[in-house]
Amino acid sequence: MGLLQKFTRKSSPKQSGSGSNYAYVTARVRAMKSNLLPRETYPRLMNMGIDEITRFIEESQYKQDVDELARTYDGVDLFEHALNRNLAVTFTKLINISEGELNYLISEYLRKYDIWSIKTILRGKYCGASVEEINDSIVSAGQLSYPFLSSLSEKESYESIIDALSGTDYYPTLKEYDGTNLSDIENQLDKMYYTGLSTTVDNPKSNDSKLFSKFIRTEIDIKNLSTLFRLKNAGVEKDEIADLILEGGLHLSIKEIEKLLPLPFSEFVQSLEKYPYWEDISGIVRTEMDSLVELETQLTKSNIKSASSFSHVYPLSIVPIMDYVLSKTNEVHNLRIILRGKAADLDEEIIRNQLVI
C-alpha cells in the first residue's frame, strides 16, 4: 500500500482532484479537530498554577510526546518540546495520509516548517548555539526529516550546511549567505515560500486549487497588513517597508499597498476602511497605537474564523484541512504562551491579551 502511494505520488504530483482521497482525509481531520482543546479550556488553564497545567497537558493528547521526552527534559522545556514534537508528528501524518493533488498542496503549505528549521539552524550557528540547543528548536513538520535536519545542525560551518541543501529549492537563496546578511536571507526565504505557493496555484484549474489559492492569498494579505501596521507604527521609511511586502494578496495587491505606503499612520488606518478586513479590526485600530498585540491577535483570529466557516461551505475540499492546520498551530501557540507566561510570572492580563481564542 505504501509503495503504491509512493508510486502514485511520484508519478503525478500535480494530477487533478480525482487522485485525491478527500473523503478519507477530511473525515480523519475532522475527527482530529474534535480532539483539539475546546475554547472553554483556556480560561480554566489561566486560573491554574503551573503544576496543574503540566498535569493537564500530561493527561491530554500530548501524553505520548511528554512521556517520550520526559527522560531528556524537565519543567517548561519538556512541554515546549512535547508541543513541538506533537506538531511535527501531526503535520507529517497529514502528508502521509493524503494522496494526489491534496498531498501536493499540503506538502507545499507545510514547507513553512522546512524554512523555519533551516532558519533556526542558520541562526543557531550564527549565534554559536550548541547542537542540542538547535536540535531542540527544530520542528520537522515539513518535507525535510528530523534526522536530515539534525545532521545539518551537527555540521561545523554554515557553508557545509548550505552545501548539504544544494539539491533543494532553497539553495539559490541560501548561497547568497555570506555569514553576515542572515536577516536578509531569512526575509528572502519567507518571500520565496509565499512566491512558491502563489506560483503553485497561479492558474488554478481544479476547484480545490482555487480554494487553496484564496486561502493562501488571504494569509498573504494578513501578513502584509501586520507588517504594514508594525513598520508604519514604528515610523519606518517606505522604501524599507516595500522590500518586506509579499506579492499576491487577495484584496491588497502590490499596487494598492504601494498607494498605502507613503501615507502617515492615521491616514493609512483610515484608508483601510474600504477593505473587508476592516470589519474585524475596526473596533481595535486607533490613529495612535502603543501596542499592536491586540490587533495582531484579532487578525489571526479572523483568519482562523474565516477558514473554519469556509470549511463548512466546502466540506470535501482542502479548506477543512487548512482550517485544522491553523487551529492546531494556534492551540500549540496558546499553550506555549500560557506556560511560558506563567513560568515567567507574567501578569494574567498580559497573557490573556496574547491568546488567540
Added chain:
Amino acid sequence: MAVEAVTYMDPAGLKAIGAGLAVGLTGLASGIAERDIGSAAIGAMAENESLFGKGLILTVIPETIVIFGLVVALLIS
C-alpha cells in the same frame, strides 16, 4: 413466395435481462456511493474508535439502492 424468417424473443428471457440489469446497475451505484462514505468512516475511526457504530451504519445506507433493485428484479421475474 419469399418466406420471411421471424425471430421470436422469449419474454422470459427479456424479463431475466431486466432483472439482471436492475440488480447489477443498482449494485454498481451503491458501490460508488459507499466508496467515499466507507473511506471517510475509516478515516474517522482511525482517530476515534468509538465512531465504529456510526461509521458502519452510514456506510451501509446506500445499500438501500441495491435492495430496491433486488425488489424490482423480484417483481419483474
